[in-house]
Amino acid sequence: MSKHDFSLEEFSSRRARVREAISQAGLDWFIAFHPVSIHWLTGSDAKSYQEFQCLLISADEGPVVVLTREGERNEFQDDAHVDQLWTFGGAEPEDPLQVFERVIRSLGLESARVGIEVPAYYLHPHHYLSIKSVLGAALVAEPSNLIHDLKLVKSATEQKYIREAAKINDRAMQVFANSLRAGVSELELAGDVYQTLLKAGSGLAASPINLVSGERAGFSHGPPTQRVLKQGETGSIEYGATFKRYTSTIGRHFCIGKPTSRVAEIYQIVREACDAFVAEVRAGVPAVVPHEAAKRIIAKAGLDRYRVHTSGYGLAPGFPPTWGEPMHLFGGSDYTLRAGMVVTVEPPIFIGEEFLGVRIIDNLLVTDQGAERLSQFSRDIIIVD
Template identity: 65%
Template structure:
């Protein structure tokens, strides 16, 4: 990812939208820590998020200043649209907070209201406390300001999402061919990773979930040395990326003829997915698709197995997540808008039965409904 992946005009439009949102909230400055937010405004793909990095955005037309570790200086200068770069550390350890305080003082942040992102990752609690104390009454939490603006994707962004979805589809063919008794979950996952990388995908922000046999009741189980056996039921979920834009795909499989209960769980989940998709359209509350899926699962007496969200927005992901703050779940305050890309994945996982089922697809929200991005069959894969 770099500033070269989008036209300068697209970055300018994003910055203008952020500044309008800042004006609505009467913010003089915005301090961003989430790498997705920083990337959306600058194009930076640097790994400085592993330590301390931030972007200072003024409410007016002033310069954007970025702070990052010294090791990423060259990459940021080449690939990011920033007007000022301040680095710390390098070949010796350095506390970044004094450098941040000097930069904030130089730009006069303490003279106004400062919106600050407080992400679940990427900002150490000690740094958060120090920054909050530094700004004092000027501190205003603005965690989702940029994220909410980036939910609706531009035509260029959607082009990258479609390329990621096409790669994910191709990897599913490789997965199906790799399924056979005697092979370990790790061996199969390795073939999927190889297929993704060979077809132009980067490494997705979250690792592959692959479970089989008695582990099929795990909703996010990583592949292990367990070797597949005849009669095994299981599931896979993985993400493909293009320019960090992620498309996810999840399917159920069985080695041999599935039992009646296996088929029943699969069919319930598929009906829940269909009900969810049928409610997705521009202007729909994010709770509506969720409630439709929930009804299907609840009527089957399996509400206790519905262990997570019915779906969420997909972002240009950085480890450990490709998800956006918009979830299709009870209590969500979001409204679906044309141009959003969301996953659909209402699940059923039953620990007591050692079984689970989840089908994962991505859809593009449109004015009249939604478009399924994967072109692959959603049928149970039976080997």
């Protein structure tokens, strides 16, 4: 994504909503560190999340300020909506927190009420401690999901981009199905998928492909290896496509030859759990409700302890290492589904001692009437002789 992917009016609306949220939180300023937050407010697609970066925005009208490494100066200036740009480093190392302190002083934040994001992957503990020291008593809150919660409902343009990513996913899955056979390696199959994704217009997704087979089929997030598939084996694949940074994901189960009765049994349970999940998705429903519906199906089969992760989550314009949003359709969630949200459905069963796992992954657009499945690819087991 860049500033050219959305209208100036859409960016202005996003900033206005963030300013209102800052004010409602009783804050004067908010400092964002998550690359998705910075991307959503500026259009920046830069890799500056690899080092220190932040965006500062006030509750009142004023400049949106970004601090990033000098290597990203040209990209931010040409490809992002930034009112004031500060940089550190360049030809020689520089402590970004020294520059951060100068930014804080220049904006007068030391006498304001400031909130910050504390993201899981993008803020080093030492930087966090230094930020707390620089801000001192001005730091009064850490509402890390302030921006993320505003972007859960996707605009018409965002939905358009996610739909395009879903179409690319379908094309790549068909290529995978056509390439699947005994004698081919997991990496060869992954290569065919990636080639199709890139040729079809996908960017590189935030999370790498999961592809497991044979004795690795019980791994829920295993990467492809040089392992060669054999007749009679089973496995699963999951990957994401992106269009202008907006992500769609898909996952399917496969067999080389006729599925065993046990594979067919587990697959049917997972599919019924997915159907129960989808049937509960609509605007106004607590996010925990679809999860509980899927959980009941798996628990009734006596397999609840093999339900190894969330039943679903919100999809973001992701940056490595994840495309997921804070909203999970899982136990304890306090979110409520709203029209325009895009969520995954993927209640799993992975049984390590049986070297077996099944997961069917699709994306749903939440509507007032129910759920619209974005992928058109068959949810049946992919079977090749």
